Amino acid sequence: MAGEHIAMQLGILIESAGRVQAVAGRSIRWGLSSVSRSSGESNRDILLHDLHDLRRAIARIESSLAPAVGALSAPPETEQAEPLNGQ
Numbered sequence: 001m002a003g004e005h006i007a008m009q010l011g012i013l014i015e016s017a018g019r020v021q022a023v024a025g026r027s028i029r030w031g032l033s034s035v036s037r038s039s040g041e042s043n044r045d046i047l048l049h050d051l052h053d054l055r056r057a058i059a060r061i062e063s064s065l066a067p068a069v070g071a072l073s074a075p076p077e078t079e080q081a082e083p084l085n086g087q
Helices: 002-030 043-073
Strands: none
Touching (some): 002 043
């Protein structure tokens, strides 16, 4: 059952990434201010919406995997860099 849930979440993630890729391609070719004939929205607006969906899909995957991953989900702490100019 959990595997089916993860598979569904991965499908949503891949679909979201595909939409971002498609609008990024249109934006490169036609520009961010170009307007979609079907929706009437600019590529910029569509890209922002699709990026939001992608971030949400990533967050869902991370929360679904977090119990299985455990301590690996948090990066190890690193040493702090020395302040510039000795301050």
